[in-house]
Amino acid sequence: MRLSRSVAVFILFFTAGSGTTVYENEFTEEDTTPQLDYTNPYWCHPPGLTNGEVTCHSPRGRAYRSTLGTRCQMSCDRGYRLLGRRSVMCLANRRWSGTAYCRKMRCHVLPLIYHGRYTCTQGFMVDSRCDFTCDTGYRIEGEPSRICQHRGSWSGVQPVCSDTDPPKIKCPPSRLKVAEPGKLTAKVTWDPPTATDTAHKSLDVILVGQEPGTDFKEGLHIIRYKVYDQARNRAACKFIVRVEVRRCPELFPPLHGYLSCSSNGNNYGATCEYHCEGGYERRGVSSRVCQFNRSWGGDPAECVPIEIKADVKTAPALLDQFYEKRRLLIVSAPNMSDPDYQLQNIMIQKADCGLALRHVTVIELLGSPPRETGRIKESLLQPQVIEGLRQAFRISRSYFSMVLLDELGLDRERFISPVGSDELFSYIDSFLLDEEEREKLELRSDFCD
Numbered sequence: 159m160r161l162s163r164s165v166a167v168f169i170l171f172f173t174a175g176s177g178t179t180v181y182e183n184e185f186t187e188e189d190t191t192p193q194l195d196y197t198n199p200y201w202c203h204p205p206g207l208t209n210g211e212v213t214c215h216s217p218r219g220r221a222y223r224s225t226l227g228t229r230c231q232m233s234c235d236r237g238y239r240l241l242g243r244r245s246v247m248c249l250a251n252r253r254w255s256g257t258a259y260c261r262k263m264r265c266h267v268l269p270l271i272y273h274g275r276y277t278c279t280q281g282f283m284v285d286s287r288c289d290f291t292c293d294t295g296y297r298i299e300g301e302p303s304r305i306c307q308h309r310g311s312w313s314g315v316q317p318v319c320s321d322t323d324p325p326k327i328k329c330p331p332s333r334l335k336v337a338e339p340g341k342l343t344a345k346v347t348w349d350p351p352t353a354t355d356t357a358h359k360s361l362d363v364i365l366v367g368q369e370p371g372t373d374f375k376e377g378l379h380i381i382r383y384k385v386y387d388q389a390r391n392r393a394a395c396k397f398i399v400r401v402e403v404r405r406c407p408e409l410f411p412p413l414h415g416y417l418s419c420s421s422n423g424n425n426y427g428a429t430c431e432y433h434c435e436g437g438y439e440r441r442g443v444s445s446r447v448c449q450f451n452r453s454w455g456g457d458p459a460e461c462v463p464i465e466i467k468a469d470v471k472t473a474p475a476l477l478d479q480f481y482e483k484r485r486l487l488i489v490s491a492p493n494m495s496d497p498d499y500q501l502q503n504i505m506i507q508k509a510d511c512g513l514a515l516r517h518v519t520v521i522e523l524l525g526s527p528p529r530e531t532g533r534i535k536e537s538l539l540q541p542q543v544i545e546g547l548r549q550a551f552r553i554s555r556s557y558f559s560m561v562l563l564d565e566l567g568l569d570r571e572r573f574i575s576p577v578g579s580d581e582l583f584s585y586i587d588s589f590l591l592d593e594e595e596r597e598k599l600e601l602r603s604d605f606c607d
């Protein structure tokens with residue numbers, strides 16, 4: 159009713175609520191009992207309401223806004239709330255029956271939101287609109303603005319800023335690694351992937367696969383990384399680690415010999431050692447290594463029959479040829495028809511392969527001068543060599559005996575009656591072979607069958 163306002167609204171000083179300025183109606187009290195005058199248009203002070211509207215009904219008509227008996231309705235403008243009387247009457251004591259006041263209405267202070275902010279057109283006043291925005295990496299959920307409604311409450315509900323952007327992760331490039339020398343694995347390392355997120359600094363990066371810096375087996379390995387931000391948004395990446403074992407062509411053992419190889423036999427860094435069977439000795443390199451370029455270092459070695467020069471002049475010259483290479487079994491008997499010798503001879507012939515494996519050479523000394531013979535297989539020894547051996551090892555011509563010498567030419571055991579191969583071998587294996595020789599012998603135990 160804007161039209162009636164200019165007419166109906168007058169400035170009226172009211173006793174308002176506490177804390178507000180109080181004005182008394184301006185009139186003089188002439189009598190204790192005033193004369194009631196229903197015709198006085200200004201019996202009461204003209205009514206008025208700041209930021210509001212006063213609508214009055216006077217029994218005398220429109221022009222008499224503050225005559226005695228006038229009743230006025232108070233209402234506040236939009237955004238204001240009425241405190242006090244909604245309806246007042248001009249009383250006989252020339253006062254209005256009550257007071258009213260329009261107080262500006264506000265909405266409550268809007269709470270702050272996490273990871274976002276708001277800006278308002280007129281603060282928290284009625285009709286103000288507050289627009290919400292979120293920090294980078296966050297998206298608004300709910301209505302992006304709220305309005306302070308005219309009754310002092312906010313429209314809608316408070317929105318939230320939630321992290322909906324997944325993080326980003328970048329894996330290192332795939333890589334190929336050659337297995338380390340002498341191994342079938344490679345130690346592979348890489349820098350952990352870089353993960354970023356618009357919203358969060360702290361991210362959970364999870365490795366799915368083998369740890370860096372550990373030994374990877376030959377073949378393909380897929381390494382995955384997953385990353386979660388605090389809102390459980392996820393990203394992932396992967397790369398491949400390939401381990402290659404470089405191999406040389408297979409190496410063949412020499413004729414009359416064999417190989418013992420380290421590692422996997424023919425992988426990069428593997429070493430193969432050449433060994434020769436009894437009665438043969440190695441000519442050439444003792445071992446070859448499989449190189450990075452997939453070829454074997456050096457040239458193949460050969461196993462050639464051991465050549466013993468029987469026609470030397472002295473016993474030491476003969477023994478020198480065996481020094482650190484061969485063991486010796488010296489068999490001595492008065493003559494070829496000696497029964498012990500014959501029995502032993504049969505047993506030795508049967509044990510020939512086993513003796514060869516154990517690197518034992520047999521020397522026979524038979525009879526007495528001038529028809530004395532000494533021989534290694536078919537090679538005959540000089541008489542002074544025979545004599546030298548008999549003296550050095552105190553071997554009698556008058557009865558059957560055998561002397562076993564180790565690789566240093568030391569007299570280790572003596573037999574005065576024929577022995578079977580089992581007994582002889584078990585003695586050699588237990589006392590004359592070193593650990594490595596025993597192992598090799600075991601590997602080749604079926605060789606003589």
Ligand SMILES: *[C@@H]1O[C@H](CO)[C@@H](O)[C@H](O)[C@H]1NC(C)=O
Pocket residue numbers: 449451453
């Ligand atoms: C392999 O490399 C070695 C040196 O490490 C070289 O002597 C040899 O000739 C190379 N072999 C081949 C087939 O390239």
Ligand SMILES: *[C@@H]1O[C@H](CO)[C@@H](O)[C@H](O)[C@H]1NC(C)=O
Pocket residue numbers: 492493495496556
């Ligand atoms: C062989 O030696 C034995 C003693 O061991 C002797 O009795 C025998 O007569 C010898 N035989 C020959 C043919 O010399």
